């Protein structure tokens with residue numbers, strides 16, 4: 001083999017190797033819950049002028065809900081008010097739901113990450129302050 005051929009083969013080998021390394025670096029990490037079927041945790045959230053499930057009358061985070069990692073969390077959000085309200089869960093659903101008066105919707109996701117995640121309204125309603133301090137606790 002000529003020297004130039006050896007160099008080309010060497011360059012190709014290095015390039016392929018680098019590509020492999022990049023492919024490993026760029027591929028997303030395996031979900032910690034792949035192949036894991038957790039429990040289904042269902043929660044109903046009633047939204048009205050007392051906040052989320054009467055959060056007006058609570059001190060500290062409210063509503064407070066708990067799931068284990070890899071559980072499927074299902075919120076059923078019922079807007080019993082006449083004005084629109086939002087329902088978001090930090091990190092899991094920052095966009096969340098928007099519900100006009102009288103609407104009800106579900107928000108569902110798998111709780112793949114451990115931690116504490118704020119639940120809050122995303123629409124500037126008349127009782128917004130009452131809907132800023134919910135908590136999802138994933139253990």
Ligand SMILES: [Cu+2]
Pocket residue numbers: 085086121122123124125126127128129131
């Ligand atoms: Cu609001």
